[in-house]
Amino acid sequence: MMAEPMGFFTDTTVCIGCKACEVACKNWNQLPSREGGGGELSGFSYDNTVRLSGTTWRHVQFIEQFDEPYDAAGRWLLMSDVCKHCVQAGCLEVCPTGAIIRTEFDTVVIQSDVCNGCRDCIAACPFGVIDMNPVSGTAQKCTLCYDRMSVGLEPACSKACPTDSIQFGTISELRARADQRVAALHEQGRTEAYLYGADPNGHLGGLNAFFLLVDEPEVYGLPREPKLPSRNVASGSLLSTIGAAIMGLVGIVMLRHRRADEVAAEEGRGVAPPPPPASPPPPVH
């Protein structure tokens, strides 16, 4: 039975960069540590995670927009990034084992016991969300806490979020709430606020995890025009087929003209051509 589509609305304007979502996600999903838990400092703002990966399914980005030291006019952008659970999902499209499925909640899940680690989904994801988990040897990403949702609980990250920057719910409810929030921000004069991925007629049929942003998508490491990998399959196949036909024709024509070329070449060098066969050359069989 298909439940109502569920997802996340991440309002980046109220994120405080506490990383509770990151920790809650790691904890609930029993994701392995990096570097044996010893940690590795990136030297980049307050961000030592740096990116989403097979072992980090929530990642808080710290974007410091300051031009000079002690710049009071600058600002922080904080955003908890996650799998977008695309309505039209590139990873799901290419997966050759059927490990990636669309669930009854309209979310996208990689079944780790089916995945064999071919990594096609990693290249296919328009957002760079998926990566290998070196412990399982499979590709992994956010499941939108499928196990918790199945028993009526909300995902670990949104449960842990202290400012409701991450909100969980039905897509229709989240969209209504997000529209209200954008309108409120616009009223306050923050007209740069907009929703990324909330439009069902937009890219990829909309994202079931969408965001409220206040700067260009690229600033948050998000592509402006996320596309499906299948866009090249028909054209690429057609061109290859035409190429194969050309190559085949060239090969056949050259076989037909071979004898004439040989004779000309030998005569040009003053060498007697090989004696012509008494009868037309027999087929090979």
Added chain:
Amino acid sequence: MEQLPSTYFTTSPEWGWYITFYFFIGGIAGGSLFLGTLMQLFGRPEDRPIIGLSYIVAFVGAVISGILLILDLGRPERFWHMMLESETMQPMFKYWSPMSVGVWGLLLFGAFATLLAFGALYDSGRVRWGILRPLSHGPLGTILAILGATFGFFLAGYTGVLLAATNRPAWSDSPWLGVLFLFSAASTAAATLMLLGRRRGAPGTLAYLSNVDKAALVLELIALVVFLVTIGETIAIFFNLWGLLLVLGTVVAGILLPLAMGFGKVWRPRNRLVAVASLVLIGGFILRFTTIFASEQVESPSHVVEMP
């Protein structure tokens, strides 16, 4: 922030050496089989040694390809999940996923290459089981060769379509990679057959292969230029050592130099044949190597930690 192409905001699948060699060897296998088929259907009796060689190259290439692909997996013991659904044991096939189609394409290619290779062994007198005779003679031999060549063309080209069916820079910014790899498969296959068959091949056969190779190299060069033009601004990923290697290794050493040297009078001193065929093979390998790695070294800008 400057507006970067959307394909930059993705993660590399880290398809490394196994896949590079697979693309190269799979291309040679596919190309060999279709060259062998052309000679079987339209050639002369003197072509038979090279026809047999082409089927054996296709067979060996298919086996190596399968091994390389399995080794590349994160969980090699689950390779069969691409053929059977692991829960239901139903066939696993998605016609819209080039990798899924490729698995079946390689499997069927391997099956035809195996049968044709057995036929070639019988034909050459090295195996004397009469049951193998129909594999290289008569209607069955013809049907096997035609079907095998069809899958050979597929194997030669689908790897480029597979790269195009992602969201990585350059790969997915043009639909031309498949046809580029296909022409390269033809040129490297002809070079392989010339190299391995230079002693047993008849002069006419070798001359034919060198002519096919020249044509394939010209087509390959055209396809490469079109590919580089159609990827638009993501051509920037080649403005570095990878691009230099592509130009020097593939275009200059692997295409222009062999065309200029002209393969010589191939049935006389064969040193030049060896040199030219080797150059074509090196160029074909560098083509796969650079197109794979130049794109894979692109990191999503949000993954790159900038030190203040």
